Amino acid sequence: MSALSIEVTPEQQRQLERFYFHEARLLDNRQYLQWLTLLSEDVRYIIPSRVNVQVNNRARGQEDMISVEHELEGEDSMGCPHREEGYILLMLRAERAYKINSWSENPPARTRRIVGNIELMEHSSDTLSVLSNFHLYYARPGSDNILYSGQRRDTLLSQADGFRIVRREVVLDYAAIEVPTLGLFF
């Protein structure tokens, strides 16, 4: 992931920002059912777990020695990612929010998402690979106020009426999980 993002026109960049800012606003406004419409039906939503790895002595002096990738137990690993979900589980999470007995979110958390560093990394016909970073401020009664921080590695599908998320991998900046839940939409 050392490559420079591909060159985009201001209009293309604006198009991506428009999509991501809209998505963040829907989520902060708790409009999760509308958020679901931004997903492709075959969406994959992954959160790798992250570990403190043993440094490979033979890689000393090289950037690879401390590469973030070594810390991730993702979908292809034989470890255990935090989340590996398709549309149905995401829908279950979204619908849960509107039940009165969803106790951990009742009263619901206040959130504010700031999405930035949006980079188009690859573009082939209608498929785009996009990186973005986020800070998510999260407050709910009885919990401390929490800052979630991470990177999103998206695959988007460009359709006539806008983008759809086909795949999202969320790289969180935690090993031990010192936040109340990883069950949010990042």
Add this chain to the structure above:
Amino acid sequence: MSLNISDLVNEDASLISRRCWSDEGVYALEKRGIFGKSWLFLGHESQIRAPGDFVQAYMCETPIIVSRGQDGGIYANINSCTHRGLPVCRADHGNTKRFVCPYHNWSYSVEGNLMTIPQESEVVRKPDKTQLGLKRVPRVESWRGMIFGSFDEAIIPLDEYLGDMRFYLDAFFDRFPAGIEFMGAPHRWVINANWKLPVENQLGDVNHGAFLHSAIIPIEAQQLIEKLGHSVVTTPGHGATFRLMPENTPVDDVAWGMEAVGSIFGGDEVQNYLREIQTQAHERVGDLRSRMKGLTYGIYPNLSFLWSNTSFKVSHPRGPGKVEYWSWAVVPADAPDNIKKILRTNYSSFFGPAGILEQEDSEVWAQQFLGSNIDFADDRPYYYGLGLGEEKPHPDMPGLVSVTANEFYARHFFTRWKKELQAAEGPL
């Protein structure tokens, strides 16, 4: 503040003081009287197969390195340099010949022996390295691949400690010819709760499902759990809950793993795999145990096994009001990789830090600590009297058995807890 342990838990353990959950002095006694005296879960042999393999663990708040020695044996040592106390191992897991302390580079073998002191060539009198290894956990034993350690040299053998829980654990383990294995590093979740509440929850509190989790668990499923559910206490502090399915229950309704979300959406291959395991269960674990469809297990003091979503969990205290809750996905060791990857989601989707169910549990555990730490309510102990005296021996199963609404599992836990704290009482 001076506390009397006998005031915290009443005679039949139907009343439990709020202080049990929040008091610093109680916690100090727990460390000495319980965590210093019990067998504590360290990990699974599948995590350290080759000589030099190691994983980190905790015994209460004490950091431990669990390793496979060059001789093939299993070692557990406190992760703290004999020179100035730094942790000598900083990775969660790995394979090494030596642990090298960062400060002055004293180096230790994977078995914990002190191998080199770089400075010793410059001094005349050489330290006796044989006396300066990492502090070894004096007792380490395994059962069915589960590794336990104890700080108490005189503790009873692990087999005996587990006692009749082995009957219930084998109802699961013995289904798999090659045993089970842990997938990857544990999920480590810091929750502002007392360590005993996650333990109590998994020891027998199946009954909260219908209420706390009603946004996700359909009421019919929960009613079936109540109807077929059994709660067992084998030894105070150890317990199991499961559904005992009627004879001739269709294989899909009794098979381990079929009811979890990964298997439901995982396709024919995983479902056929689970059916096959169930088909052999009768022969492997006998008729009665082949009909057991497990829910939650607890091993005193702080290990839990969630059979239904197949995870091991350890509740590591970090003070009275904080816990580092570790959990691992558990799968049959000889399952094909693609099936293991599906089965792990049976755990991670519903439990663990991202779990759609356990996010409710962790929230109430934290809320319970708040309630246990308020002023002017100490004359209102918690009521633990549901089903008092209603548990009975069973003709075919070891232990005391009852319905899942009976809170006897918790009363037994606190009776043992009280006894062990009283034994440890005295000047700190």
